[in-house]
Amino acid sequence: MNDITPINKSTPKDWETDQEVRWCPGCGDYAILKAVQRTMPEIGGTPENTVFVSGIGCSSRFPYYMETYGFHTIHGRAPAVATGVKLANPDLDVWIITGDGDALSIGGNHTMHLLRRNLNCQVLLFNNEIYGLTKGQYSPTSREGTRSPSTPFGSVDHPAKPCAFALGSGARFIARGIDVHKNLPAVLKAAHAHQGAAFIEIFQNCIVYNDDVFASFTAKPNAAGTQLWVEHGKPMLFGSEKTGGVKGIALDAKTLSLKVVDVEGDDWEGAGVLVHDQTNRMIAHLLVEMPFGDFPMALGVLYDDPAPTFESAVVDQNRAASEGKVADLQKLVAKGQTWMVEKQPREA
């Protein structure tokens, strides 16, 4: 097949609505909105065939700002609504916008089942580790000890790990991005190119209730030494001379765990640095569980290994089950064992 260049390629502006964006000034959501609007023309999207479905929360206002079809649903249920949309019309390009509370607390069940079924869609989870819209309560991804109006003495429960949850649920595409980072459109493009459920955790700064919670790896001075942008087929390297030397991620075969190694010059092979294979589920497991602090934050496409999608399986089965059958309503209602009554009706 020839490559066809769209005659009227859209511009980011074509994907903006006339609605006033109502997030707090400085919210990370603005940057994500821009990144998505920049990505849509590049993936050759058409607004009328694109549907944004969201749940409830700050992030879930997103569809109102995209000049596409959009459905702002109820708390936690966007994956279920999206499943109905996609099964009713598999040709639509479906994007789910959700947050840490929406996707992992009230809607955890739906997120899990959407991922295991492998509905062909993109799931953008804006993780800000806080409930913003309800004014700052701790969320399922908040770190232990988070002080909030509902946990004045600090939270005591262990946080959920979005990417580990996704992988455990059977997701076939897992990526991480940062709201303001230039790489976000590239991550979104990769997610869209993946056939099946693509799960993207986006670290999003809540400037009002959880400002700088990710600064340890997103702040400029920390970035180079703490961000590991993985790329398929490339060694897992991070840091530079300025941050105390180039380092790599290697496998400790004795403990079956990862370790950080120093790299002398270009000799990453000599240091035993792993080469990223995005189709390798074991590597994905290690990366999503890699504890930040002792290790850098793994970012980019951590896992991408497509499998048949849910809606294609449903469509195929519907087609196979219908083959050779005629949809004759009259025959249907007269099915089974029948009998004729030929007498005249009795007197009322």
Place this chain on the structure above:
Amino acid sequence: MASATHILTPEEASANPLPEAVVVRFAGDSGDGMQLTGGQFTLSTALAGNDLATFPDFPAEIRAPQGTLFGVSAFQINFGSTEIDTAGDAPDVLIAMNPAALKTNVEQLKPGGLIIADEGEFGDRNLAKAKYDANPLEDDSLAKWRLMKLNISQLTLDAVKPFGLGNKEALRCKNMWTLGLALWMFDRDRQPIIDWLKAKFAKAPELAEANIAALNAGHAYGETAEIGGQVGRLSVPAAPAEPGLYRTITGAESISLGLVAGAQLASLPLFYGGYPITPASAILHHLARLKEFGVTTFQAEDEIAAVASALGSSYAGSLGVTCSSGPGIALKTEAIGLAIMTELPLVIVNAQRGGPSTGLPTKTEQSDLYQAVYGRNGDAPVPVIASRSAADCFDCAIEAVRIATQYMTPVMLLTDGYLQNAAEPWKVPDMSEYAPFPVTFKTDAPAEGEKFLPYARDNKLARPWVKPGTPGLLHRIGGIEKAQGTGNIDYAPANHQAMTDIRRDKIAGIDVPDQALSLGEAGGKLAVVGWGSTYGPIYQAVRRARKKGLDVAHIHIRHIWPMPKNLGELLKGFDKVIVPEMNTGQLKTVLRDQYLIDAQPLNKVSGQPFRIAEIEAAIEEALL
């Protein structure tokens, strides 16, 4: 005859049976195959041209411990040569496969009725499990009935011996032996059941042969002199019925076919989101086999996902349908609110069961009327339709689809556990008599310089339905209050007032047929007003009372919300109104609220349908 304040005893009630009809109750252990036996007996009875109604009554446990009182499963059938509307008050014949089945069912048997008991099961252990101190087959505790003791277990073992089955498997053929005897008693044809057994056990012909041998042996047992003079052969003549093609149908099948027919009439694909729950699951099972009609079924991860996916499919241009029972409907409530707010079509079927909470999963009740009419946050009106019989479910489902698609609204369709499982003869409809109501999706983009208004209104106050994928009509919808016309988020006080009024007026203005009377004339001393599956007993009770010359009419309401426009005037034409319901008075309250009438309740929440005599007694009391 009942006196002033006299309540009928069961004996008196059953002394007034329909002479043209016979009630048979099969009762046994849940593992004895009583539902199967009843179902096959129903089929042969329908094929013999009788009118009939059935009442499957089984425990919530899948396999309750053998021989226990709570493990008894029963199937009652009322059939006759006259119009049958109920499963019958008291059985004429009770077939009891073990002591527990006898104990739990015998008191309902008419005095002088026939007990057929499998004495092979009346050993000490089973008697103890049924909490019998002495064997009732041996003392005179059953004296007011006729008793026929047969060692059905042994007779079955003898009959299937040639097929070399193990003891356990051989005993499984007991139900077919019993069915054979019942077929002989009522002069029924065995062939349809033999055909069915051959098809059912196509992969295990020896099982088919053994079951057929048991069936034939039971039949032969009746045929030969062995029975003696205890029971004569009863031949109930065929009931007169309108000429045409008939079949039997359960409510679950009827709803499924009606939904498919409704979607076809609306020219829409049907999307069904469901989650397993008793007694609604059967609808999912039926629809899952009808893919060639453009049906997609989706077993969701929970009730919420079931309704949410159905709503998503409606948004994308399918007819979204979900079914459940009370507890599941409760879970769906928030999404139903979203459907109201976004004004998308959705059909929600509630097969009601005993509540609250898990309640009585396998027993029937009508206690979700408040939930259907009022049970949501906010001012959230939804049209509510209630089906009165298994056959009526078909037309009600079509009506639900019509209203949902024409008015862009979720519609609640109420059935109940009794209707779901009960079978009755159904005159196969001529589909060419149903007027199509095809949906027109909006596809024309607004003129240059004009904006598409997703919340514009037609003369029914319905908004346009636009499928994603349509160029030029991009828009966003959601659960937040919307501005009139544009659908943009709008919290303005005047706008919320206006939108609330529109949502109310749209539903209130739905075109609902005028209320007709099922029996009697407009105006008079007493109207008995019902809804749902109480149709049969109310109809028969009013019929009997009218035969006695009493001034009473029967009104049965299908459109619970909005109510027919003439209903208020119609009710006000009667001196008294009584409302029999299988709840504590829910329709009664709505009628009082809507029309300021002194509607009086007649309530029953035992998990069993009304008996005709109970309603008849209430009529007589009201007319004193």
